Amino acid sequence: MERAGTTQTGRAVAYIKDALDEMNILSETHINTERIDITADQRFYEIPKDCVKILDIRCKHHNNDDSKYRSIPRSIYEPLIVDEDGS
């Protein structure tokens, strides 16, 4: 705060939190990995609450039969076959 030349703590804290978000979007400083069960016929899965930027999405068995996790590609279009429960 002294280096930035401000004495307003509340404002500085808010801006520093913005800066931490911005830094993690540009070049990630802190990362975490979360595993979620894939459920048959369930298409949509919640993104973790503290996620600022998704770095990789991997699935078990993707293009391998050794139960390994591999990065999956992003689909540009939604598939013609809609989700069963429509959620």
Place this chain on the structure above:
Amino acid sequence: MAAKRQYGYYIKGNKIAIIERGIGSGVCSLSGYSNQTTCEAAGGTWTENAIGKDDGGWMSPIATVADGLEIQYAYSPDYLIESTDVSTTTVSGWDQDNDGNFRLRASGSTNWTSSPDLSSVSYIVLRNAGRWNGLHKVSSVTNNRIVTATKVSASTSETLFEETVTLYYDVTPFTDESFDINLTRYQSNALVYYLKAKIAEDGGDIEMREFFMREFKRQLEKGVSALKRGPYIVQGFKEMR
């Protein structure tokens, strides 16, 4: 042998849509058998990765896979877990209270006012909690419930967590200037530039704001590139002259 599958994803709002190509996990020549072992034990022939469903079209996941989805993401370090040893795995599930607050439920006979004693805890951090990962402010603690200040629209009946959730309760949130941000010195310098840029913006000095934002990005880039060894090699596409 595990079945080979083909997945893809797209983002819709705050959710990840997982889709799977209907190549199928394999088909048994006999009906009523969904895995190779039982199929062959019954005298059938198992064919791996046959076009199983809808001629191989993309659709919602065909089969349930435990821990099938792995998301790697960046998060903002606006809290510090003082000690990772001060934690508990006695959380079974979650629901909401009548005021729409996210509430944790204890497993079995756990008493959160005695062992572990969370009654004086103000903040918690959850890990392996799916969508609820991260920092939560605690409103109240009873023997088998933790009510947080996190808002949610859900049912008041318990939803079980898929994984064993780790609850850290020796946590310091970033609320004032006494907080030590867990960044390298180089990243801290970048942060000072960001702060200066924002203060310049508030003062209406856009030129100064642009200067400090540029310095902020440059500082970040320098910090990242300092960790990489060797030259950058860029390859153009083949039609490029």
